[in-house]
Amino acid sequence: MAQTCIHWVPQGLRLHDNPALMAALRDCRKLYPVFIPRTPYLHNNTSVGINRWRFLIGALKDLDGSLRKLNSSSGVDVRARSSLNVSAMLSTNLSVGECTVIKKKTESVSCDACLKGNFRGRRFKCLICYDYDLCASCYESGATTTRHTTEHPMQCILTRVDYDLYYGGDTFSVDQPQSFTCPYCGKMGYTETSLQEHVTSEHAETSTEVGWVCSFEKPQTSPNSLTPSTTVLSPYVTFGCLSARTFWWRLTDVYQGKKHSDPPVSLHGQLLWREFYYTASVGIPNFNKMEGNSVCTQVDWDTNPEYLAAWTEARTGFPFIDAIMTQLRQEGWIHHLARHAVACFLTRGDLWISWEEGQKVFEELLLDGDWALNAGNWMWLSASAFFHQFFRVYSPVAFGKKTDKNGDYIKKYLPLLKKFPAAYIYEPWKAPRSVQQAAGCIVGKDYPHPIVQHEVISKKNIQRMKLAYAKRSTDPAESPSKKQGVKRKAPSVVDMLTKKERKK
Numbered sequence: 001m002a003q004t005c006i007h008w009v010p011q012g013l014r015l016h017d018n019p020a021l022m023a024a025l026r027d028c029r030k031l032y033p034v035f036i037p038r039t040p041y042l043h044n045n046t047s048v049g050i051n052r053w054r055f056l057i058g059a060l061k062d063l064d065g066s067l068r069k070l071n072s073s074s075g076v077d078v079r080a081r082s083s084l085n086v087s088a089m090l091s092t093n094l095s096v097g098e099c100t101v102i103k104k105k106t107e108s109v110s111c112d113a114c115l116k117g118n119f120r121g122r123r124f125k126c127l128i129c130y131d132y133d134l135c136a137s138c139y140e141s142g143a144t145t146t147r148h149t150t151e152h153p154m155q156c157i158l159t160r161v162d163y164d165l166y167y168g169g170d171t172f173s174v175d176q177p178q179s180f181t182c183p184y185c186g187k188m189g190y191t192e193t194s195l196q197e198h199v200t201s202e203h204a205e206t207s208t209e210v211g212w213v214c215s216f217e218k219p220q221t222s223p224n225s226l227t228p229s230t231t232v233l234s235p236y237v238t239f240g241c242l243s244a245r246t247f248w249w250r251l252t253d254v255y256q257g258k259k260h261s262d263p264p265v266s267l268h269g270q271l272l273w274r275e276f277y278y279t280a281s282v283g284i285p286n287f288n289k290m291e292g293n294s295v296c297t298q299v300d301w302d303t304n305p306e307y308l309a310a311w312t313e314a315r316t317g318f319p320f321i322d323a324i325m326t327q328l329r330q331e332g333w334i335h336h337l338a339r340h341a342v343a344c345f346l347t348r349g350d351l352w353i354s355w356e357e358g359q360k361v362f363e364e365l366l367l368d369g370d371w372a373l374n375a376g377n378w379m380w381l382s383a384s385a386f387f388h389q390f391f392r393v394y395s396p397v398a399f400g401k402k403t404d405k406n407g408d409y410i411k412k413y414l415p416l417l418k419k420f421p422a423a424y425i426y427e428p429w430k431a432p433r434s435v436q437q438a439a440g441c442i443v444g445k446d447y448p449h450p451i452v453q454h455e456v457i458s459k460k461n462i463q464r465m466k467l468a469y470a471k472r473s474t475d476p477a478e479s480p481s482k483k484q485g486v487k488r489k490a491p492s493v494v495d496m497l498t499k500k501e502r503k504k
């Protein structure tokens with residue numbers, strides 16, 4: 001048995017379903033859990049907003065506390081990447097939970113370097129349900145199109161992997177800080193108390209009622225309900241506080257013997273979307289960019305800093321869009337269909353700005369900001385990849401009305417508009433002057449005029465999109481098969497279902 005084991009917890013901030021931690025505990029006498037913040041957290045000009053910091057620190061504290069309770073006096077140590085030398089010093093075992101390997105090269109390099117270093121290291125996969133290496137090798141062999149081969153990696157999900165952590169051995173403490181501290185918090189100019197509360201934690205506990213889970217259908221949920229209409233578990237899944245596999249199997253337990261919704265609209269279906277984007281991101285180079293990305297339609301997006309700023313800062317003059325962007329900034333979470341609305345508006349719908357710009361803003365502001373899911377969904381919404389019905393554009397006025405006629409959501413996030421009657425709350429510029437005066441809000445003075453004329457611009461943009469698509473099918477350089485790295489085809493969600501599930 002090895003003396004000491006460093007347990008590097010990149011994105012697995014949990015004790016349940018944590019094979020890396022299990023192995024470390026099984027094989028070693030002493031455990032040294034260390035968290036090394038990933039690159040985006042370290043830049044001076046951080047691309048991680050204050051809300052995500054708060055969430056991360058909460059998650060680390062929670063893990064720290066759980067580890068200390070577990071027959072242990074050691075918690076999590078938060079370290080800079082360079083201090084990985086610590087592990088070399090200890091010349092020990094390293095166990096790495098799944099992390100960054102399928103993300104940016106630079107990050108996986110450091111991980112690989114550790115594994116090749118002086119000490120024995122093992123890496124465990126615990127980020128998604130499927131084995132993405134198996135999936136990727138299937139894409140590489142160009143085999144995803146047939147049912148037979150898609151079933152191969154899918155088997156991974158059939159094996160139940162509930163690793164409940166149990167440790168009954170010696171205390172596993174080494175030199176550890178006595179109490180949890182996060183050095184980066186101060187460096188970033190934050191104090192822990194300055195970080196804002198957010199909407200999610202309470203809600204997560206109440207949304208797990210059996211009937212609700214069984215009848216969950218994503219399209220029936222609402223982008224603008226005042227309490228969230230989906231689980232809001234995404235930040236927990238993103239940081240690995242909740243294992244996607246545990247989430248999957250708990251749902252399976254709830255469904256057992258009951259009538260329940262099915263993928264792609266069920267909660268199982270939502271997790272499959274996650275698997276889908278992750279596995280696609282492994283096999284497709286430059287997944288988070290348009291250029292050099294073989295599945296991404298090349299579009300002549302405009303550079304328009306003014307429009308981009310108006311969208312980012314919630315001053316487009318469309319209350320539905322501005323309310324969503326306000327919620328995003330304040331709370332760090334918005335509903336999936338709200339993401340649809342603002343993403344379509346920024347890109348192909350209205351402002352004709354690259355999805356990469358929207359991706360950056362989301363990366364900063366979302367609690368659940370995730371490299372693969374953010375990029376994949378932005379490509380979907382901008383009709384750059386995976387989704388191609390670019391002629392279907394969301395109206396920044398009509399879409400929100402479907403589920404919130406009164407505009408209560410708008411009134412909550414844009415209190416400036418709260419005295420507008422329902423007839424004008426989505427289009428305050430149409431209100432007669434006397435109504436604006438009575439509402440105490442003059443359009444053009446207190447709240448902006450709409451930044452574009454949606455009916456006009458969206459029609460023009462559909463034409464521009466049509467051109468991009470036409471070019472795609474005629475330009476040999478644009479033809480997927482001619483491009484580097486594209487022998488593979490991204491799987492569909494239906495491909496990802498198990499045989500049993502597909503039969504239903």
Ligand code: FAD
Pocket residue numbers: 218230231232233234235237238267270271273274275277334335336337339340343362366368369370371373374375377378381
């Ligand atoms: P639920 O509906 O309760 O779903 C349960 C879980 O399934 C989620 O927690 C999430 O892990 C997964 N899931 C649900 N929908 C999707 C989806 N479309 N794609 C992938 N996984 C999904 N999700 C992120 O986690 N991180 C991101 O950075 C992110 N960026 C997005 C950007 C855009 C432009 C869009 C349109 C969507 C993005 N999503 C992202 C996907 C989705 O909107 C969120 O996962 C979902 O809204 C989170 O809320 P929830 O936990 O209540 O979801």
Ligand code: MG
Pocket residue numbers: 255260
């Ligand atoms: Mg069933």
